[in-house]
Amino acid sequence: MRTSDALGTALDRAGYAVTAPRRAVADLVEQRDGHFTALDLVTEARRRRLGVGRATVFRAIELFEELGLVERLDLPTGEHAYVVCEPVHHHHVVCQRCGRDAEIEDCGIDALAASIESNTGYLVGLHRIELFGLCPACLSQGGASRRPTSRSSD
Amino acid sequence: MRTSDALGTALDRAGYAVTAPRRAVADLVEQRDGHFTALDLVTEARRRRLGVGRATVFRAIELFEELGLVERLDLPTGEHAYVVCEPVHHHHVVCQRCGRDAEIEDCGIDALAASIESNTGYLVGLHRIELFGLCPACLSQGGASRRPTSRSSD
DNA sequence: GTTTTTGCAAACCATTTGCAGGGTC
DNA sequence: GACCCTGCAAATGGTTTGCAAAAAC
Numbered sequence: 407m408r409t410s411d412a413l414g415t416a417l418d419r420a421g422y423a424v425t426a427p428r429r430a431v432a433d434l435v436e437q438r439d440g441h442f443t444a445l446d447l448v449t450e451a452r453r454r455r456l457g458v459g460r461a462t463v464f465r466a467i468e469l470f471e472e473l474g475l476v477e478r479l480d481l482p483t484g485e486h487a488y489v490v491c492e493p494v495h496h497h498h499v500v501c502q503r504c505g506r507d508a509e510i511e512d513c514g515i516d517a518l519a520a521s522i523e524s525n526t527g528y529l530v531g532l533h534r535i536e537l538f539g540l541c542p543a544c545l546s547q548g549g550a551s552r553r554p555t556s557r558s559s560d
Numbered sequence: 561m562r563t564s565d566a567l568g569t570a571l572d573r574a575g576y577a578v579t580a581p582r583r584a585v586a587d588l589v590e591q592r593d594g595h596f597t598a599l600d601l602v603t604e605a606r607r608r609r610l611g612v613g614r615a616t617v618f619r620a621i622e623l624f625e626e627l628g629l630v631e632r633l634d635l636p637t638g639e640h641a642y643v644v645c646e647p648v649h650h651h652h653v654v655c656q657r658c659g660r661d662a663e664i665e666d667c668g669i670d671a672l673a674a675s676i677e678s679n680t681g682y683l684v685g686l687h688r689i690e691l692f693g694l695c696p697a698c699l700s701q702g703g704a705s706r707r708p709t710s711r712s713s714d
Numbered sequence: 715g716t717t718t719t720t721g722c723a724a725a726c727c728a729t730t731t732g733c734a735g736g737g738t739c
Numbered sequence: 740g741a742c743c744c745t746g747c748a749a750a751t752g753g754t755t756t757g758c759a760a761a762a763a764c
Contacts (some may be wrong), residue, residue, distance in 0.1 A: 542681035
């Protein structure tokens with residue numbers, strides 16, 4: 407969760423109107439600790455009686471995504487979730503228990519891409535890496551017996 | 561595309577009835593060259609008048625996925641597609657032009673996981689890596705000017 | 715003959731869009 | 740005041756489910 411109004415500021419800088427509904431959605435997003443779905447925000451907005459409609463929430467998220475302020479994750483279940491993040495290339499480790507996440511800057515893609523290109527003949531462009539596991543908090547709280555789904559060694 | 565009836569055999573071995581509709585869906589899947597969506601199969605089944613219903617196609621794919629014979633991809637667009645693959649841990653490079661794919665055995669996750677674990681404190685479990693680019697065929701056919709979306713270096 | 719599986723239709727869920735009204739710059 | 744943004748409701752697209760009939764073992 408951010409302390410500053412990063413999303414509002416970014417909207418402004420990108421030339422988008424900083425309206426009350428967008429601000430409201432930005433607040434909801436910034437108050438989230440882990441990942442969230444669009445519907446989570448819609449529900450939360452309704453619960454708080456913010457008077458922000460479904461469509462507006464979806465449009466605001468789309469805008470934030472466009473600006474690189476949130477990123478879409480595809481959870482192992484196939485669900486689409488979002489996380490707040492910095493607008494630079496990176497990846498996330500997502501806690502399977504609480505949904506919190508950490509950013510990873512160096513995913514070592516260059517070496518991997520090179521090896522793939524020479525092995526398969528494919529030219530590698532985009533990549534997406536998503537890691538799931540347990541965050542430090544859940545690890546210590548859950549005790550040593552709790553392990554994420556086993557990592558296959560490859 | 562497979563030459564053998566790998567999916568049918570696998571169903572049998574896993575104790576599922578090898579029925580005509582499942583066989584039909586398996587055929588459709590095996591005849592695919594690149595990735596496909598569930599709806600692609602539904603459409604194709606209808607076009608060929610196989611008499612296989614929507615629900616059956618979805619249920620068959622679900623089954624194949626459970627058996628590790630096909631895998632769900634999340635395309636950059638957010639679309640859910642499937643590819644045929646071996647039931648062992650691996651990843652895919654998907655051609656952004658034609659949808660064909662190649663499997664990658666060694667994604668170098670162990671080194672990455674270790675570095676993440678020491679940097680973030682997260683215990684890494686599952687991971688998902690998806691790469692997009694151009695396959696050799698599209699590369700040569702498209703000429704040197706065609707490049708996939710630029711790869712950010714990280 | 716009992717258990718699965720199927721097809722159909724309806725239900726569902728997330729997401730998008732059309733549009734008239736309202737707010738912003 | 741022109742244009743962008745919003746809410747609503749309806750449309751959409753993908754996926755799932757209930758159920759009675761049909762097929763498999």
